[in-house]
Amino acid sequence: AISFFVKLKPQKYIITRHDVWPFHLYFAQLLGIQTVFINANLYSNSTRFSFGLKSFNCWLFHQFDLILTGSENLRNTIMNLAPRSNVKITGDSRFDQVIQRSRNSKKDLLPLIFENSQNIILGSMVDSDIPILSQALDALNQHFFDNDIFLIIVPHEVADNDLLPLEKLLSQKGLSHQRFSKFDEVNSPQVLIMDKVGILADLYAYAKIVYIGAGFSTGVHSVIEPAVHKCVVAYGPRVDILDEAVEMTQCNAGIMIHNGNELANVFEKIKHPTEVKELGNRAYQFVVKKEYASKRIINEIFK
Helix, strand or coil: HHHHHHHCCCEEEEEEECCCCCHHHHHHHHHHHHHHEEEECCCCCHHHCCCCHHHHHHHHHHCCCCEECHHHHHHHHHHHHHHHHHHEEEEHHHHHHHHHHHHCCCCCCCCCHCCCCCEEEEHHHCCHHHHHHHHHHHHCCCCCCCCCCCEEEECCCCCHHHHHHHHHHHHHHCCCCEEHHCCCCCHHHCCEECCCCCCCHHHHCCCCCCCCCCCCCCCCCCCCHHCCCCEEECCCCCCCCCCCHHHHCCCCCCCCCCCHHHHHHHHHHHHHHHHHHHHHHHHHHHHHCCCCCHHHHHCCCCC
């Protein structure tokens, strides 16, 4: 850490989201370098508040000259560790990133058949989501994914041992399925399983309804990536680590589900285009209202 700062001689040390490195902060302060924490994220159940760690983290967060965060809720949580005067709300630059990517979204990612159909995407699916999906499929009519309604499953990992349990489940439910790498448009399946990484954020442009995975285990993944594409966004109850998911739930811009039957009810909305459009616009407005956070962050840093 000493060598890092002595060699680079920065005027400002800016870190983001979770990258709080104690030795860097200590020596930056010692060398008179301004320390700034942007997109600061701290949830109320964080281990930073646990017995034996809170006093250390209180010292650690006092090393920052400036902490910039995304919401009043986050500010209030952070102020349990940091001086009130150092914590300001600017928004989160990830919203700008998501909006910019959506405006430059890649085209032709999927075969033409998916451009003219009603698509439901399950994004960032993990093992804990499989029982929820199984229950949802049981609750739906077996012909639900006929008549131009497709299910697209995007697992968080795409190794064979991640895809095989999904394929086994779909076979048990009597749903035809293919991996993207082996897609045959002549015999197009009811369910497409993506075995390609790095394109999920752009795939949401094809969807009407999206379920985001991991909300029944470690914590829901990005909810704003589908929201910016005007999708109906659903997710499990573990949202405490993702402030925007908490906010979306509170303002009815997203739908929290607790079991597979509730997920099936969300899927059923695809037959009601007016409701889908209304919910999708609500999610979209939630995201775009938070645009230009990057400019506000820059302005605060260089005041």
